[in-house]
Amino acid sequence: MLRLEARTSTPAWFNLALPLIAIAVTLVLCSGLIAVAGAGVVEAYGVMLSASLGDSYAITETLVRAAPMIFTGLAVAIAFRAKFWNIGAEGQLLAGAVASCFVGAIPMPGYLAMLLMALVGAAAGALVALVPATLRVKFKVDDVVSSLLLNSVIYYALMALIEGRWKDTFSGYPISPPIEDSANLPVLIEGTRLHLGVVVALIAAPLCWFLIARTTLGFRIRVTGENPEAARYGGINVQRVLLSTALLSGALAGLAGVGEVGGVHFQVMSDISPGYGYSGIVVAMLARLNPLGVVPAAIFLAAVMTGAEAMSRATGVPAFLSDVIQGTALLAMLVALLFTAYRIRRVGAQA
């Protein structure tokens, strides 16, 4: 009989290899679906790989897609560190997108517009995240459920805007008017879509790591998440830490929306996010809630998303495979995490 036994120590290589093992297991499991769809597994994964990382243009496309997931991944990682269960990054992203679109449509010098878009977008995301945090602190409402429900509320608010006040009277499409050209985030490499927001996302990750690992607020967030009783005993105002965490987490998710408006779409439409908020949960878990790990995790998921579309065109395997990969990766990573604390031991029948 097999049983789990607590580990006394975890080998260092194991911690690093864990996400890779989880991803490998995921790809093996999902190759079954590729086979069911009647395509060659090696061929399908090959197309995915070359379309997402095969040449310099593909790499920039993958990075553009990774940027919002770096932000939502950071948002989730920081929230989960404090055990603030923010499942609302999707709604916070949408709020950031809408708010920054409002600002971006006002004519003003470009650098000012970009700065204001970032500030207002982050504030909008923070404000949305504050709702579930306040409800939890004041009314003991489960933050998972309230942040989830809020996603739908924000989504319908966005739809009301683009089908109402913002509706394009010329074409009749439910999209917002575009932001000013001067407010568009500058493209860094001619001929690609690699915009300034991607660099900001890449810088945000080490900044968040510094905040969590080296600052007082980061310390409070970690202690609150690990042991709220001890935090309280140590004189930490747990409720205030939760609210600060929510503001920070929501602001990061809001920035994901700002980047999509300022650097990719230049306006708001109903499908501005293909679920980047939920992908943020997968990213954060693959990164083991470490802000530095968020970057490779987001790039991996972005590569899967970019590659899945090309794979679908080439082999006919539905592109929804990328969603299955995300879900499977999350579950595989959770199981993998179990083995940092436990190992499997074969024990006698008498046990």
Add this chain to the structure above:
Amino acid sequence: MSAVFEQIFQVGFLAAIIRIATPLAFATLGEMFSERAGVLNLGIEGIMLLSAMAGFTAASLSGSLWLGVLVAVLVGALMGALHALFTVALGLSQHVCGIGVTLFCSGLAYFLYRLIFGQQSVPPSIDGFKPVPIPLLADIPVLGPAVFNQFTLVYLAIIAIPLAALVLYRTPWGLSVRMVGENPRAADSAGVSVVATRFQAVILGGALMGLAGAFLTMAQFNAFTFGVVSGRGWVAIALVVFGRWDPWRSAGAALLFAFVDALQLRMQASGLGHIPYEAFLMLPFIFTIVAMAFMSRNAVAPSALLKPFRREER
């Protein structure tokens, strides 16, 4: 205002409430059994979606609606077992596993649907369930045609509520479920298998979520579309809190929510002023959040909810 009042007491309105409440009642009862045993199942949204897809596909390919229902229930139970494997057997975080199950099930549902039906501009539909009037009862004025001229699955939901209460409060198994949800250590000492009981409760819950999904694609919409579940699973989780983990209250909460939802549909249709219809669409979600704020203060969740149980750790 009186116009709104008149509409409420129309047969069509009452029937709409019952139809909206049915999948919610199944899903809420399913989530309730799971949580009563100590396991939060955030996989509900995905489980409903995958079951809805599987049931629709089975019915569409075989031509038998009841086979579709059976498949939906089995898929729901299977995904419940998956969630239990992660949370009960392995003791992993219930929050994150639930989201993982939802992502996995949603991805799989869309993937398989596209694989089987391909990309079509008009989604394929089936001849769904037809209302079956119950003799005599259907002749009661207003109530009769609204409640007793419904789909068989609606009657099943009506029966499921007292049955759930009976199972939970009056059977040894129900006692075990409540024990492992309140005090797993005591249950373990009393010789109740915590792991087995939790597995059974989560699987039963998944089966009920499967029924909810089956209702959506085989009675309510007769087709599988990408937004077919559209947050009903999340709402069910809130309704369990609102219903204080009790079958009767949970079903009442589902009915109340359905009333608000039916009302917003009516208000939308009546084109009230220039309020955008999205304002009505978000109404049920805001209602649920506000209701939770009122109910959560003195809500008494099962004490062992979210807590994994490992026998050797004392």
